[in-house]
Amino acid sequence: MGPLTSVTIPQISLVANQWYRFRIAVSKPSGANSAFTFSVPGLCSVRQLARDGIFLSTVPAPQSDTYTIAGPSRIDLALRCAPPPTGTSLYINWDTTNSRVQLIINPGTPNNGFPFRSDGLSTWQPARPAYLQDMRNVAVQQSHQITAGRDTMAWNGNSPVRFNPSTPLGTLSFNGVYEFRIVSANAHPVHLHVYPMQIIGVWNIATSTMTAGNCGTYKVGEFYDTIMSSQICVVRFRAIDFGGKVVMHCHRLRHEDDGAMAWINVTGDPNAILQTPPVTAVPCASFSK
Numbered sequence: 001m002g003p004l005t006s007v008t009i010p011q012i013s014l015v016a017n018q019w020y021r022f023r024i025a026v027s028k029p030s031g032a033n034s035a036f037t038f039s040v041p042g043l044c045s046v047r048q049l050a051r052d053g054i055f056l057s058t059v060p061a062p063q064s065d066t067y068t069i070a071g072p073s074r075i076d077l078a079l080r081c082a083p084p085p086t087g088t089s090l091y092i093n094w095d096t097t098n099s100r101v102q103l104i105i106n107p108g109t110p111n112n113g114f115p116f117r118s119d120g121l122s123t124w125q126p127a128r129p130a131y132l133q134d135m136r137n138v139a140v141q142q143s144h145q146i147t148a149g150r151d152t153m154a155w156n157g158n159s160p161v162r163f164n165p166s167t168p169l170g171t172l173s174f175n176g177v178y179e180f181r182i183v184s185a186n187a188h189p190v191h192l193h194v195y196p197m198q199i200i201g202v203w204n205i206a207t208s209t210m211t212a213g214n215c216g217t218y219k220v221g222e223f224y225d226t227i228m229s230s231q232i233c234v235v236r237f238r239a240i241d242f243g244g245k246v247v248m249h250c251h252r253l254r255h256e257d258d259g260a261m262a263w264i265n266v267t268g269d270p271n272a273i274l275q276t277p278p279v280t281a282v283p284c285a286s287f288s289k
């Protein structure tokens with residue numbers, strides 16, 4: 001859709017009643033949550049297909065005119081709009097009406113694409129590779145608490161540390177299923193590379209128990225690459241396909257650059273060449289002048 005920060009309101013022309021696939025990427029460097037809303041409720045059929053590049057477990061999701069996603073994240077929507085009433089404009093509003101894109105709905109002959117099964121009505125379940133299998137009823141090797149901060153990351157309540165290229169934050173085993181309890185305090189979106197994270201539930205720190213289900217706007221059973229919530233989200237992932245140095249960081253880019261980044265050592269990857277990437281560490285200070 002292009003940047004929404006310019007003074008001129010961007011416009012996208014659509015054929016009336018034709019389905020389109022939109023991939024919306026929020027590159028907001030502040031990392032804050034964003035809500036976007038269709039300005040004329042019910043005028044468009046809007047059905048979510050995917051988050052962070054991964055299809056939902058059932059596609060498409062039920063109709064909704066409003067979506068909330070964290071900082072740098074992606075969402076895929078199937079979208080079909082009727083012309084707005086005369087004298088009315090149709091916008092996708094982004095946080096406030098100061099950031100929006102206008103949808104221009106033109107008459108035309110819609111093509112025959114749609115997001116459903118071939119009957120044009122039913123939902124479908126995508127085939128999933130090993131790294132996207134349901135882990136809700138799978139035994140986990142270990143459970144760890146990850147806390148992101150202003151310029152640090154912390155592992156299991158240990159002292160928070162700034163990025164250290166020579167020392168991993170923790171060590172996991174290749175092909176294991178692991179659970180992370182993610183403490184982002186609704187301010188530090190935690191972004192994990194390589195392994196998509198499946199939402200399992202919410203952690204209660206007072207009772208040290210988990211309640212299975214959605215974690216805020218994150219849907220139980222679905223996969224994400226970035227998590228930010230006022231609750232402690234419990235996620236699982238399988239450390240498969242690639243081992244070695246796996247990076248995670250606060251997705252507020254300023255925080256990441258200030259040191260809220262860490263790597264996990266995933267040991268035992270049989271493809272050893274991937275375990276020692278040719279990395280040359282350059283201190284951040286080198287970029288300051």
Ligand SMILES: [Cu+2]
Pocket residue numbers: 148149150151187188189250251252255256260
């Ligand atoms: Cu942060």
